[in-house]
Amino acid sequence: MDNPEYEKISKKKPTYPIQSFFSQYLSKYDRNALIPVFYDDLLRFSGAIEVYNENGEDTLWVRVYYPEHERTTIDRDLKKVYSILHGDGSDTSVPFLNIDAVDYCTFGNSKPFRIKVRNILNDNYTYMYVKKADASRVYGLELEHLLSPNRINFLVYKETLIEDHISGIPGDTFIEAGLDAYSIRTQKQIAKEYVKFNERCIVRLLGDMRAYNYVIVPTHDFDQVRYRIRAIDFDQQCYEGRLRVYMPQFLKENNQYVEMVHNNLRPESIEQYQQEERSTIAKRILLGKKRIQELINCMLQDRISSDDKIDQLKNDLFIYTKDVAFKKCKCMGEILETAFRYVIRHYQDVNGLKNIKD
Known part of the structure; x- marks a missing residue:
C-alpha cells in the first residue's frame, strides 16, 4: 500500500436518471416506495442560516425555513417518510415524532437535505437524508448492502432518494x-x-x-x-x-x-x-x-x-x-x-x- 502521487476527482459529476429496468429491480427488492414528499418540495424554503459546529466553524450546511403555510405539511410528510423508512409506514408513530431541523448542503454533487427526527417520548433523535436520485449512487448503495459487512437502509421514488443516517x-x-x-x-x-x-x-x-x-x-x-x-x-x-x-x-x-x-x-x-x-x-x-x-x-x-x-x-x-x-x-x-x-x-x-x- 503506497501513495507516491495523489489522484484528483472530477469536480462535477452528472446526475444519471433511474431507468425503468432499474426501477423494476428496486421494486422487486422493496427499495421503491410511495412517499409523500419529494426532493424538489424541500427546495421551496424561504430562508436559511449557517450551521456551525461546537468549535464555531462553518459546517457548509445551512438550516432552512419554510413559509408557515407549508411548514405544517412538510413536517407531516417528513414524519411519514421516516415511518416508511423505519417501520411499516403506518401513522401510529407519527404523533410521537418531531422534525427538529431541516439542513441543506450545497457542497458536493448530491446537495442533500439532512432531516433531524426526534422521538418526543424519550428525546432520542436520528437523521435521514433526502437527495436527488442518481443511478450511480443507488447502484453504490445496493452494492454496499450486498458486498460489505454493513446493511444499508434506503428508499427510492421517482427522482427522490431517501437514505438512512450512517453513524460514526x-x-x-x-x-x-x-x-x-x-x-x-x-x-x-x-x-x-x-x-x-x-x-x-x-x-x-x-x-x-x-x-x-x-x-x-x-x-x-x-x-x-x-x-x-x-x-x-x-x-x-x-x-x-x-x-x-x-x-x-x-x-x-x-x-x-x-x-x-x-x-x-x-x-x-x-x-x-x-x-x-x-x-x-x-x-x-x-x-x-x-x-x-x-x-x-x-x-x-x-x-x-x-x-x-x-x-x-x-x-x-x-x-x-x-x-x-x-x-x-x-x-x-x-x-x-x-x-x-x-x-x-x-x-x-x-x-x-x-x-x-x-
Whole structure:
C-alpha cells in the first residue's frame, strides 16, 4: 500500500436518471416506495442560516425555513417518510415524532437535505437524508448492502432518494483528533481495517473515498474497542476512469491513514488482509449470486459514465490484473462484472475449488 502521487476527482459529476429496468429491480427488492414528499418540495424554503459546529466553524450546511403555510405539511410528510423508512409506514408513530431541523448542503454533487427526527417520548433523535436520485449512487448503495459487512437502509421514488443516517466518526475528524493518541494495538487494528476497506473499494469500484466520505465506527467489545470503516457517500460508484481513484490509498486526504498502515503493518500482513477481504467478497458474491447478477444486468443496460472514462478504466484494470477480459468491456456494468469474475476465479484457484459456472 503506497501513495507516491495523489489522484484528483472530477469536480462535477452528472446526475444519471433511474431507468425503468432499474426501477423494476428496486421494486422487486422493496427499495421503491410511495412517499409523500419529494426532493424538489424541500427546495421551496424561504430562508436559511449557517450551521456551525461546537468549535464555531462553518459546517457548509445551512438550516432552512419554510413559509408557515407549508411548514405544517412538510413536517407531516417528513414524519411519514421516516415511518416508511423505519417501520411499516403506518401513522401510529407519527404523533410521537418531531422534525427538529431541516439542513441543506450545497457542497458536493448530491446537495442533500439532512432531516433531524426526534422521538418526543424519550428525546432520542436520528437523521435521514433526502437527495436527488442518481443511478450511480443507488447502484453504490445496493452494492454496499450486498458486498460489505454493513446493511444499508434506503428508499427510492421517482427522482427522490431517501437514505438512512450512517453513524460514526467522520474520517477527517478522526484524523484531527490525533491518531498518535491511540495505543499501538489500536493503531494496528485500525490499520488492518483500513487495508480491508481499501480493498473493498477497489473490488467493487467505489471511488472518491476521501476521509470525509467514510466514518470510523467504534464498537465496544467486552475487553476492548474495535473499529470498523464504513463508506457514507456513494456518488462515485463506477464513474471515474482512473483506477487509482477507486483506491483510497492514493487520495491525499487519507495520507495519515496510509502512514499508519506502513508504520504498524508488515508487507506480508498487508497482503494477508487484502487476500482475506477479496475472499470474503467472493463468498458474498457467490452467496448472493442471483440478486447480484440481477443488479449487474441492470448496469449492463445502463449508462453511468462516459466512453472515455470507460476506456481508461478497462485499460487500467488490464494493466493492474493482466486479465485480457477487461479490454473487451464496453460499459461500466461489464467492467464490474469482469472484476467480480476475476475475484471469484482467484478465490477458487487459491482454495482449490472447482470453478462454478456463471
